Amino acid sequence: MKRTLSGPEASDALNDTGWCYLLESLRTSVPAGSLAEGIELATRAVAACGEHADGHLQADVRRGLVLLTLRSPDRAAVTTRDVDLAHRISAAVRAAGSRTEPGGGPEAPRTVQLLELAIDALDPAALRPFWKAVLGYADEAGASGPAAPLVDPLGQGPAIWFQQMDRARPQRNRLHLDICVPHDEAPRRIEAALAAGGRLLSATRAPAFWVLADAEGNEACVTTWQGRD
Known part of the structure; x- marks a missing residue:
């Protein structure tokens, strides 16, 4: 059963996944070489979430960047399920040769916010x-x-x-x-x-x-x- 996490719990559970906890949501970015590659990476993120994608995942695909957000649909909170989905997405993105990271790449002007x-x-x-x-x-x-x-x-x-x-x-x-x-x-x-x-x-x-x-x-x-x- 999913459980709502406190801020410290959510932040600590992310470890080195490249995700950040930002006030009741988990956020990350994925560098992409093109818009087509970004759509491919977003598709991998959706597949990694399976049946929970529509309820928990938001994806914003830009040229060179995919912004991903996870939060529970029935409340403004992060749960154990969101953390599990973050780990799944990071693994799927790594398998495609890319990475989830808060900064969107070494030349990004800032972290996710x-x-x-x-x-x-x-x-x-x-x-x-x-x-x-x-x-x-x-x-x-x-x-x-x-x-x-x-x-x-x-x-x-x-x-x-x-x-x-x-x-x-x-x-x-x-x-x-x-x-x-x-x-x-x-x-x-x-x-x-x-x-x-x-x-x-x-x-x-x-x-x-x-x-x-x-x-x-x-x-x-x-x-x-x-x-x-």
Whole structure:
């Protein structure tokens, strides 16, 4: 029987598979020499998952790269089945002479990541229906409540979640990006952002997230799975 895994359990179970745990999902990339080769590798990944492919696997095939995501269909979580499928996919890709890796190859500009949009709200229940309608989004699997996350049913856009405010903050932005990266990538990403003119506003919740801002005060959070369990 499949079991939901905590963040440390999911991360540790991946070992050297080339997969990363990013907030309730497993993600990796596979270098491909051409679009046709990418489709072939994605087909191998689907075959490795067997009957569980439609429920657990998402594949995004680009020229030179295949992006793969695993998560359980009935909840926003990673289970033992997802980890098992990750190992199967990695083995199938190796058999084809390629590899699963978080960076997509030695010349890739970055590792795999997960982008979310956070909306600060005094009344999330009042705002949520608007964003659900205007974006054509849907409820996240297994989530409920007036502030539950919204997701793109086609998997193209970032997830949206609502952060409860205790008072109005008209002097600062009310929308910010959450960039979830592999835990060992976070220091490099933060260093690069600071070197590019950014400021570190808070590290009190690190390593769950660091709050940064650009030169005009627009905020973004670099987040990891760590510090949440």
